[in-house]
Each structure stands twice: as C-alpha cells, then as structure tokens.
Amino acid sequence: MVLRETSQKERILHAAAELFARHGYHGVGMSQLEKAVGLQRGALYHHIGNKEALLYEISVSQLRVMVESAQKISAAFSDEEERIRALARAILRNIAEHRLEWTVHYRDFNALTGERLRDVLDLRAQYERAWLDAFHTGTAKGLFRSMADDVAFKGILGMFNYSYVWMDQSGRVSTDTIADMFCDIILSGIRPPQAVGGSSA
Amino acid sequence: MVLRETSQKERILHAAAELFARHGYHGVGMSQLEKAVGLQRGALYHHIGNKEALLYEISVSQLRVMVESAQKISAAFSDEEERIRALARAILRNIAEHRLEWTVHYRDFNALTGERLRDVLDLRAQYERAWLDAFHTGTAKGLFRSMADDVAFKGILGMFNYSYVWMDQSGRVSTDTIADMFCDIILSGIRPPQAVGGSSA
Numbered sequence: 183m184v185l186r187e188t189s190q191k192e193r194i195l196h197a198a199a200e201l202f203a204r205h206g207y208h209g210v211g212m213s214q215l216e217k218a219v220g221l222q223r224g225a226l227y228h229h230i231g232n233k234e235a236l237l238y239e240i241s242v243s244q245l246r247v248m249v250e251s252a253q254k255i256s257a258a259f260s261d262e263e264e265r266i267r268a269l270a271r272a273i274l275r276n277i278a279e280h281r282l283e284w285t286v287h288y289r290d291f292n293a294l295t296g297e298r299l300r301d302v303l304d305l306r307a308q309y310e311r312a313w314l315d316a317f318h319t320g321t322a323k324g325l326f327r328s329m330a331d332d333v334a335f336k337g338i339l340g341m342f343n344y345s346y347v348w349m350d351q352s353g354r355v356s357t358d359t360i361a362d363m364f365c366d367i368i369l370s371g372i373r374p375p376q377a378v379g380g381s382s383a
Numbered sequence: 384m385v386l387r388e389t390s391q392k393e394r395i396l397h398a399a400a401e402l403f404a405r406h407g408y409h410g411v412g413m414s415q416l417e418k419a420v421g422l423q424r425g426a427l428y429h430h431i432g433n434k435e436a437l438l439y440e441i442s443v444s445q446l447r448v449m450v451e452s453a454q455k456i457s458a459a460f461s462d463e464e465e466r467i468r469a470l471a472r473a474i475l476r477n478i479a480e481h482r483l484e485w486t487v488h489y490r491d492f493n494a495l496t497g498e499r500l501r502d503v504l505d506l507r508a509q510y511e512r513a514w515l516d517a518f519h520t521g522t523a524k525g526l527f528r529s530m531a532d533d534v535a536f537k538g539i540l541g542m543f544n545y546s547y548v549w550m551d552q553s554g555r556v557s558t559d560t561i562a563d564m565f566c567d568i569i570l571s572g573i574r575p576p577q578a579v580g581g582s583s584a
Binding site for chain 1 (some may be wrong): 406407408409410411489490491494530531532534535537538539541542543544545546548549554555556560561564565567568569570571572573574576
C-alpha cells in the first residue's frame with residue numbers, strides 16, 4: 183500500500199520530531215531515522231531532503247501556524263486586553279498539542295544555517311510583533327503603564343514560550359485556564375496603578 | 384607549567400560548556416573536546432571522568448549556587464515581596480553571568496541518567512520550593528490572591544528561567560533593573576484586587 187506523499191512526509195516529520203526531542207538534533211543520525219520510519223536513505227532524501235531540511239520543517243511548522251493565528255487575532259480584536267488573552271490561549275493550546283515540535287524548535291533552531299535560520303528568526307520576530315503591538319498600543323491608550331524597556335515583554339512572552347518545558351497535556355487544568363490565569367496576573371500587573379476598573383478617559 | 388588541579392578542571396568545564404552550548408551535548412565528541420582543551424583522552428578522563436559526568440558538572444554547578452543563595456534569601460527576608468525581589472535579582476544576575484552553563488542546563492539536562500538525573504531534578508525542586516514557599520506564605524497572609532493552580536508560579540518562574548534565551552550581558556538595562564521590572568509586574572499582578580496599598584487587617 184502506498185501512502186499519499188503528504189501523509190508519508192508527515193509521518194517522517196513526526197518520527198524525526200520524536201527522535202530530535204529525545205536525543206537532540208545533533209544526537210540523531212540518518213540511519214536512526216531510516217530505522218524509525220522504515221525507509222531507505224534514498225527514499226528518505228526524496229521526501230525530506232537532508233537532515234537540516236528536516237529540522238527546518240519541524241522548527242517552522244507550528245511557528246507558521248502561530249504567525250497566521252496571531253495575524254487573525256490582531257485583526258479580530260481591537261481591544262488590547264482581549265487580544266492578549268486570545269494570543270495567550272492560542273499559543274498555550276498549540277504548545278500543548280505540539281510539545282515535541284516546540285521542544286525541537288526551542289532547543290535546536292540555532293543549529294539551522296543561512297536562509298533557513300534567517301527564515302525562522304524572521305517568523306519569530308513576526309510572531310513577537312503581534313504581542314508587542316498589543317502591548318505598545320495598549321500603553322499608548324493608557325490601558326497599560328509604560329515600561330522602562332521592551333525586555334519586560336520578553337519576560338512575559340517567556341511565561342508562555344517556556345511552557346513547553348512543564349506543559350503536560352494530561353494536566354489538571356486546561357490550557358485555556360492556564361492562559362487566563364497568566365493573563366490575569368500580567369494584565370493586572372501592567373495596568374496603571376490608578377485604574378481600579380471602569381472607564382476613565 | 385602545571386596548572387593547579389581545580390583551575391585545570393574549571394578550564395575543561397568552561398570549554399565543554401562552550402562546545403555543548405553551541406553544538407548541543409550530543410553534538411560534541413570527546414575528540415573535539417580534547418582538541419579544545421589541548422589534552423589527551425587519558426588526561427581528560429583523569430580530570431572529569433566521562434562525557435556525562437561533564438554534562439552533570441555543568442548542569443549542576445550554578446544550580447547548586449542558586450539553591451544555596453535561595454536558602455540564604457529565604458532566611459534573610461521574612462517579608463514575602465522582598466524575598467521574591469531578592470530571589471529574582473539573584474537568578475537574573477546568575478543567568479547573565481553564566482549564560483553558557485544555563486543554556487547547557489536547560490537544553491540538555493534531560494540527557495543525564497540515573498543518580499545524576501535524580502540529583503539535578505532534586506536540586507531544581509529545592510530551588511523552586513524557595514519561590515513556592517514565598518508565594519504560598521504570602522497567599523496565606525493575604526498579601527497575594529490565591530491562585531487556581533500552582534501552574535501560575537511555573538509561569539512566573541518561566542519569566543526568569545527562560546531569560547537565558549534572550550539575556551544579553553551587554554544589554555541596555557542591568558539585570559537588577561530587569562528583575563525589578565518583572566517583580567513590579569508580577570507582584571501587582573498577584574496582589575488581591577482590594578489591596579490598593581497600606582495595611583488593612
């Protein structure tokens with residue numbers, strides 16, 4: 183039975199993500215991969231090119247999904263707090279569903295070179311920009327107090343990004359609940375001290 | 384000229400941390416390490432044992448420093464907000480100074496096995512407990528609102544732990560300023576809504 187081209191490729195990507203997440207990108211040889219997917223080197227190269235191309239596909243797949251999702255969210259929510267809450271739910275949901283891919287991404291995307299590395303860094307910057315826009319616009323509107331440095335937002339993003347380390351799909355609380363909890367902390371944490379609620383212009 | 388035993392070992396650990404941080408633990412061979420430190424395998428084994436022992440030493444060295452620091456801070460500050468601020472400054476300072484070691488730690492400590500892995504996990508738990516104690520005691524005293532789940536604190540710790548990714552020693556703002564900024568966000572974020580300042584009850 184011949185698998186369709188795409189599902190064959192998906193199967194290879196998943197097996198590679200599992201191996202890379204467990205042993206690290208540099209710790210996995212092509213022969214290990216051949217064995218895991220039951221394909222010979224020629225067939226493997228046909229589907230995915232070389233090992234770095236595989237790391238690239240894994241590192242970039244969910245990041246692309248998140249960039250697209252962030253753009254939709256930015257367009258859909260004009261209220262900055264709502265926008266941040268939606269971005270938070272989307273990323274935690276995705277990390278819980280694709281923990282392997284994010285583990286590979288965060289641990290090893292730096293092993294990429296040239297065009298591929300530039301592409302990943304560019305997508306990461308695009309994704310971060312959606313969050314930064316929400317924070318900056320919210321600050322300009324007086325919803326949030328102004329921060330001494332954008333590094334504050336790096337830290338906030340870290341709360342979400344780093345979750346691939348401890349995220350447990352079978353966890354006691356849903357990712358939406360976690361996202362809401364994080365946002366409750368962050369949003370009350372960055373609100374100007376005088377704003378106790380209600381709309382003061 | 385013969386280097387003292389300890390400085391020889393420190394030199395090896397630093398070279399290994401640099402190589403592991405760049406290529407990943409699994410991506411570095413013993414021969415690469417021999418070349419980097421200018422020692423033959425026999426001498427290398429004499430100083431550090433095998434490659435996993437090296438990963439263990441690197442993963443554990445700053446974590447041990449932080450566990451000790453956290454215990455001192457916990458004993459020194461009875462006020463929970465002050466304690467959290469001190470823990471925050473200490474970890475960010477240490478990550479900035481030992482970014483290589485933390486990169487290796489976070490990326491590859493899972494490659495450790497048996498006793499060594501248990502030891503690292505135990506130290507991590509001890510370190511986290513210092514933070515959790517501050518949050519839990521502060522909550523019990525009514526300084527902080529109670530959280531639906533301890534996962535909230537995982538996220539807060541993630542703000543700090545994940546900083547090894549973006550931390551830049553030559554950054555525009557000092558690590559103390561960053562720690563204070565993060566704490567301003569977190570502490571106002573977890574304060575009970577009615578507490579606008581001043582001592583009630």
